[in-house]
Amino acid sequence: MSGVVVVGAGIVGSSVTYHLARQGVPVTLLEQGPAPAAGVTGDSFAWIRESGGRWPGGAQDLHEYVRADYRRLESELPHITVRRTGSLSWADTPAAVSQPGPGQFRIGRRDITALEPHLVHPPEQAVHTPSDAGVDPTALSHALVTAACAHGATVLHDTAVTSLQLTNGRVEGVLTSAGPHAATTVVLTAGTNIPELCAPLSADLAMAAAPATLARVAAPPGLVKTIVAGPDFEVREVRDGDLLLVVPHVADTAAAYEQAAQRALQHLKTAFQGSDRCRLLGYRTGRRPMPAHGPVIGYATHDRSVYVAVMHSAITLAPTVGRLVADELVTSRPAPELRRCRPRVL
Numbered sequence: 001m002s003g004v005v006v007v008g009a010g011i012v013g014s015s016v017t018y019h020l021a022r023q024g025v026p027v028t029l030l031e032q033g034p035a036p037a038a039g040v041t042g043d044s045f046a047w048i049r050e051s052g053g054r055w056p057g058g059a060q061d062l063h064e065y066v067r068a069d070y071r072r073l074e075s076e077l078p079h080i081t082v083r084r085t086g087s088l089s090w091a092d093t094p095a096a097v098s099q100p101g102p103g104q105f106r107i108g109r110r111d112i113t114a115l116e117p118h119l120v121h122p123p124e125q126a127v128h129t130p131s132d133a134g135v136d137p138t139a140l141s142h143a144l145v146t147a148a149c150a151h152g153a154t155v156l157h158d159t160a161v162t163s164l165q166l167t168n169g170r171v172e173g174v175l176t177s178a179g180p181h182a183a184t185t186v187v188l189t190a191g192t193n194i195p196e197l198c199a200p201l202s203a204d205l206a207m208a209a210a211p212a213t214l215a216r217v218a219a220p221p222g223l224v225k226t227i228v229a230g231p232d233f234e235v236r237e238v239r240d241g242d243l244l245l246v247v248p249h250v251a252d253t254a255a256a257y258e259q260a261a262q263r264a265l266q267h268l269k270t271a272f273q274g275s276d277r278c279r280l281l282g283y284r285t286g287r288r289p290m291p292a293h294g295p296v297i298g299y300a301t302h303d304r305s306v307y308v309a310v311m312h313s314a315i316t317l318a319p320t321v322g323r324l325v326a327d328e329l330v331t332s333r334p335a336p337e338l339r340r341c342r343p344r345v346l
């Protein structure tokens, strides 16, 4: 039996491969880059939101499982670190602060200062989400792939899939830079490259590749304690003394990105006392796969030879999605949680 081939070792492909391998499925993961998380996953802010935020389309049916699936992964992969710091969000004026949802609380200046003691001008009000967390997305992808290998998966880096291998209208594997790979099912987790790989199929997989820039900043450890989302920036500590800072989107030129990264650093320095020694380590712009109507997860052909899994906020959703996709592929029973995520197959 040729088994399952998964294309792309971002957070989604790493999670799907891990969950298939731990169920004993013969699985091969093909990644064009030299290591996992070579795509947008490596450039992610990686805020794990359990409440609040936007949950488009079928994502609404998935977010209730996020906490339990992350807890489960932490027990299965003991070397991953989920930083459960909670988050603080506020807007320019108290009136514009969003209404708290379930698991969220509107708090005042005294509580904000207790949570973020280094803020120079704490806002009057903010929404506090104690359950929010962050993860190192590259480390998590590596941990998933390592654990998948321990369960018998084969992982090939520097192996770009050039096309699906079609025989008499059926996909029987993939063609790669290193030769063909036969598969009973091809799972496409190649992020923004999925539409191109699916071009020969009659599936509607239109999606945007939305740019977003992330800066890395060296800072005194503990300067930022929670995930802070103010009107001028989003920042969190990914590990001691290492901050991730989301840079507001600007015109798509190198000079504009450099200026925007420097401006975001200045905002950070103005907002936090003790940040004079903060230093920009670098910044990168990733292209986020953004299907128009929420996650797209399911078979992309009527004969079930090709399966796709692509979504925004995939750092939050990948543990749950990996589990559900593996269950579907192993049992052939559709997961009800994914019923609103199906690709349109023409």
Ligand SMILES: Cc1cc2nc3c(=O)[nH]c(=O)nc-3n(C[C@H](O)[C@H](O)[C@H](O)COP(=O)(O)OP(=O)(O)OC[C@H]3O[C@@H](n4cnc5c(N)ncnc54)[C@H](O)[C@@H]3O)c2cc1C
Residues within 6 Å of the ligand: 007, 008, 009, 010, 011, 012, 013, 030, 031, 032, 033, 036, 037, 038, 039, 040, 041, 042, 043, 044, 045, 046, 047, 048, 159, 160, 161, 162, 189, 190, 191, 192, 193, 211, 212, 213, 214, 246, 285, 286, 287, 288, 289, 309, 310, 311, 312, 313, 314, 315, 316, 317
């Ligand atoms: C600045 C920024 C902030 C973000 N913040 C958050 C956040 O706070 N929370 C959150 O949940 N999400 C966030 N996201 C979004 C999140 O990062 C993405 O949803 C997620 O990383 C997508 O993962 P993926 O596995 O689908 O794609 P990718 O990580 O792009 O993985 C696809 C992989 O496929 C490989 N590949 C592509 N084509 C081929 C081919 N032909 N052959 C072989 N391999 C191939 C690529 O090299 C890549 O490794 C953010 C993104 C950015 C850029």
